[in-house]
Amino acid sequence: MKLTGSKILLESLVLEGVDTIFGYPGGTVINIYDDLMGSSIKHVLTRHEQAAVHAADGYARATGKVGVAIATSGPGATNTITGIATAYMDSIPLVVITGQVPTALIGNDAFQEADLIGITRPITKHNYLVRDVNELARIIKQAFYIARTGRPGPVVIDLPKDVQIATAKFEYPDTVELRGYKPTFSGNVRMVEKAVKMMLTAKKPVLYVGGGATLADAHNELMELAETLQAPVTTTLMGMACFPTRHPLSLGMLGMHGTYYANMAVTNSDLLIALGARFDDRVTGKISTFAPHAKIIHVDVDPTSIKKNVRVDLPIVGDLRDVLKKMNKKLAEHRDETTQAGETLKPWHMEIAGWRKEQPMTYKSSKTEIKPQFVIEKLRELASDDAIITTEVGQHQMWTAQFFDFTQPRTFLSSGGLGTMGYGLPAALGAQAAFPERQVIDISGDGSFQMNSQELATLVQYRLPVKIVILNNNFLGMVRQWQQLFFDKRYSQTCMELPIDFIKLAEAYGANGLRASRPDEVEEVIRQALAMPGPVIMEFKVSREENVVPMVPAGAGLNEMVLRTA
Amino acid sequence: MRHTISVLVENEFGVLTRVAGLFSGRGFNIESLSVAPTLDATISRMTIVTSGDDRILEQINKQLNKLIDTIKVIDFTGEDFIEREMALIKVTAEEATRAEILRICDIFRGKVVDITPKCYTVEVTGSPVKVNAIIDLLRPMGIKELVRSGPVVLGRGPKGWKGN
Ligand SMILES: Cc1ncc(C[n+]2csc(CCOP(=O)(O)OP(=O)(O)O)c2C)c(N)n1
Numbered sequence A: 001m002k003l004t005g006s007k008i009l010l011e012s013l014v015l016e017g018v019d020t021i022f023g024y025p026g027g028t029v030i031n032i033y034d035d036l037m038g039s040s041i042k043h044v045l046t047r048h049e050q051a052a053v054h055a056a057d058g059y060a061r062a063t064g065k066v067g068v069a070i071a072t073s074g075p076g077a078t079n080t081i082t083g084i085a086t087a088y089m090d091s092i093p094l095v096v097i098t099g100q101v102p103t104a105l106i107g108n109d110a111f112q113e114a115d116l117i118g119i120t121r122p123i124t125k126h127n128y129l130v131r132d133v134n135e136l137a138r139i140i141k142q143a144f145y146i147a148r149t150g151r152p153g154p155v156v157i158d159l160p161k162d163v164q165i166a167t168a169k170f171e172y173p174d175t176v177e178l179r180g181y182k183p184t185f186s187g188n189v190r191m192v193e194k195a196v197k198m199m200l201t202a203k204k205p206v207l208y209v210g211g212g213a214t215l216a217d218a219h220n221e222l223m224e225l226a227e228t229l230q231a232p233v234t235t236t237l238m239g240m241a242c243f244p245t246r247h248p249l250s251l252g253m254l255g256m257h258g259t260y261y262a263n264m265a266v267t268n269s270d271l272l273i274a275l276g277a278r279f280d281d282r283v284t285g286k287i288s289t290f291a292p293h294a295k296i297i298h299v300d301v302d303p304t305s306i307k308k309n310v311r312v313d314l315p316i317v318g319d320l321r322d323v324l325k326k327m328n329k330k331l332a333e334h335r336d337e338t339t340q341a342g343e344t345l346k347p348w349h350m351e352i353a354g355w356r357k358e359q360p361m362t363y364k365s366s367k368t369e370i371k372p373q374f375v376i377e378k379l380r381e382l383a384s385d386d387a388i389i390t391t392e393v394g395q396h397q398m399w400t401a402q403f404f405d406f407t408q409p410r411t412f413l414s415s416g417g418l419g420t421m422g423y424g425l426p427a428a429l430g431a432q433a434a435f436p437e438r439q440v441i442d443i444s445g446d447g448s449f450q451m452n453s454q455e456l457a458t459l460v461q462y463r464l465p466v467k468i469v470i471l472n473n474n475f476l477g478m479v480r481q482w483q484q485l486f487f488d489k490r491y492s493q494t495c496m497e498l499p500i501d502f503i504k505l506a507e508a509y510g511a512n513g514l515r516a517s518r519p520d521e522v523e524e525v526i527r528q529a530l531a532m533p534g535p536v537i538m539e540f541k542v543s544r545e546e547n548v549v550p551m552v553p554a555g556a557g558l559n560e561m562v563l564r565t566a
Numbered sequence B: 001m002r003h004t005i006s007v008l009v010e011n012e013f014g015v016l017t018r019v020a021g022l023f024s025g026r027g028f029n030i031e032s033l034s035v036a037p038t039l040d041a042t043i044s045r046m047t048i049v050t051s052g053d054d055r056i057l058e059q060i061n062k063q064l065n066k067l068i069d070t071i072k073v074i075d076f077t078g079e080d081f082i083e084r085e086m087a088l089i090k091v092t093a094e095e096a097t098r099a100e101i102l103r104i105c106d107i108f109r110g111k112v113v114d115i116t117p118k119c120y121t122v123e124v125t126g127s128p129v130k131v132n133a134i135i136d137l138l139r140p141m142g143i144k145e146l147v148r149s150g151p152v153v154l155g156r157g158p159k160g161w162k163g164n
C-alpha cells in the first residue's frame, strides 16, 4: 500500500515506540499535523519551539528513550537551535523533525526557508535532508539508531513539504546498514584486565563519573565496582544522581563548584578512573595541575573523548555498562584482595575524612534571611525520593548540585555542557509528560525562569503538575558573583530592575503561586505546593548576594579553591 | 608535522561540508584538500594535507572516523606511499626566455599545453617537492598565474584500502 510521506513519518514513529512528541505547527508541517489527528501519538503543543526541543530532551533524560520534537521551517526550525545544541553537548538522544520548503524551492530564499542542515551540522550527531519519499522510512530508521547508539546525540530530519505529500510504498526496515557507523559496544577484555590490575594495586583510587554512566544506565554496576574496590566516587554535574550522594563513598561533585574533599581527593589520587566523563574544563581547572600524581584509566564509548584534554594511561572504548560488568566479573576472581580493600585503603579514607572535616559542604544559616541552600535542603526533605529535579543555569543550579541529595538515577536533569538558561522548565514539562504520577520540580532562578516562562501555559493546558521553585535573588546571580569577585563589584546589567510578581504571573496562566519571604515560611510553602494538584510556582525571596562556594577560579587548579567570599 | 590523510566517504550530498566544517570548527589546519568519486560511485575519496602534533593528529583521525559518512581514514605518515600533484603554470615567455622555459619543462617532464605569443602554460605532475622546484625555477621568468591541484596519494604495494 502506498502512503504519503507524512503518514510514513507517523507510522515509523509508532514503530519506533514513540508515544509522545513535542512540537509547534506551521505551513511546512501542516500535512503532518493533519495526519496527527488520526494518530495514536500524543502531541504536546509547547509555546515555543525551543521549549519543544528541551521538553523532548527532558523526556529523553528521564526515560532513557529517544525524545522527538517537531517544528516548521524557517523561524520554527531556527527556534530549535538552542535546544538541539543543549542536547548535543550533553549527548542526549533526540530526533528533531523540521519542515522544509518544497524541494523545487530550496536555495531560492523562499518564504520561511532556512538552511537547517547547514545550521545544525556542527550541533547534531548527524542530519538528513530528505529528497525522495522512497528514502524516508530508511532515514527515520537510521536517525533513531544513530541517536540512541554509541555516544547518543540529536539527529535532525529536514523534511520538505512536497516529500510529505508524495507517496511511496511503506516498508519499515528491520535493520540498519551503515558502513561508516559501527560504534564499539564491547570493551576489550585485555584492557579490562589491565585496568583491574591497576585498581588492585592503587593506594589512592578515585572513581570520576560523568554523564556517560547515566546514558549507559550503569548505576548498579558502578555501585558494585565502588563497593568492591572501596573506592571513593566523585561525579560531574552530568553524572549526578548516578551514585547516591549520601553513600559513605560519595565525595559529591568535583570541579569548579565541587566539594573541597572531591577536588583534594582527585588532586592527591594515584589512580583516577574516569567513567563516561570527558575532562571538561569546568571539571579539570588548570590542566597542568589536574590529578598530577595519578595514572588515568579512561572508559568512554566515544574514542574522540579519550586523550582529547588529558593524557591517559589506559584507554578503554566501549559501552560503560558492558565494561563495568567485565571489570566486576574480573574483580570477583580477586576476592582475597578485594575483601581486604577497606583495610588496605584505610589511610586513604582517613585522609579524605580529614578533608571532609576540614571543609564540609555547608553554609552560614540565617534566622532572618532565606538562604537558598536552606530551601534546597528543605525541598530534599519534603520531596519524594523518586522526584525528578530539573534546573536552569546559575547559582541555583550549583546549589542544587551541592545540597540536594540525589538517590536515584535519571532524577537530575540539567544543562551541563551548554549551560542553557531556560532549559529547566520545558525539561520538567517533558519529564512530567513521561511520568505523570511522579513529582517533577524545576529549581529556577528569577532570570532563567523568564527565558521560557511561557511554558506555564503548556503545563496548565496538559495538566502537567510541575512544581517550580524560584530562588529569587533579583540578580543574574552567577554573573553577579563573578562581577563581585573579579570585577570589583561592578554589577553591570546583572540586576533586573523590574521585579516580577511571579505569583500573579502564575495566576495569569491559571496556575498557583506561593511566596516565602522569611525562613520560617519556607517549609510551609513547600508542603502546601507539593500537596496542590496542578502546577505551582514557589517563590523564595532569598538573600541576594549569597555566593556559590567552594569555587575554583577560571584558570586555577582544583587545589586552589576559594572557600569563602566576603 | 605535515600529514597526508585519505578519507573514504559516502558520496552523498553535503559530505564535503561536514569534513571541511569539522576542520574549521575544531581549529584544525587544512593545507590542501582534493576530492572525487572512486571506482565505486557511491564512495568518494578525499586527500587532505594537514599539520599538527601527535595529539592533534590523533583527534583529527578520530573526529573524521566519528562522522557517520566516513567509511575509512588512512593516515599515510610513516607509510610508504606515492604522492602526486598537478600544477598549471602560466609563465611569461619572451624571446630570451622561451628556450629556457622549454628546457626546464623538459627536465621536469612537463608539457606546454597552451601557447600565445607572450605566454606559455606549463603542465607538470609530481610530488609537491618537485612542483615547488619547477615553480622556483620558472618564477624569475614571471609567473602570471598558477593553479595546483593539491596532492593525491596511494599506498605502495599490491594492497588496496580494503586490505586485499
Ligand atoms: C541562555 C543563556 N544566556 C546567558 C547565560 C549566562 N548566565 C549564566 S548564569 C546567569 C545568571 C542566571 O540568573 P538566574 O537564573 O537568576 O540564576 P541565579 O544565578 O541568580 O541563581 C547568566 C546570565 C546562560 N548561561 N544562558
Ligand SMILES: [Mg+2]
Pocket (backbone or CB within 6 Å): A394, A445, A446, A447, A471, A472, A473, A474, A475, A476, A477
Ligand atoms: Mg537570580
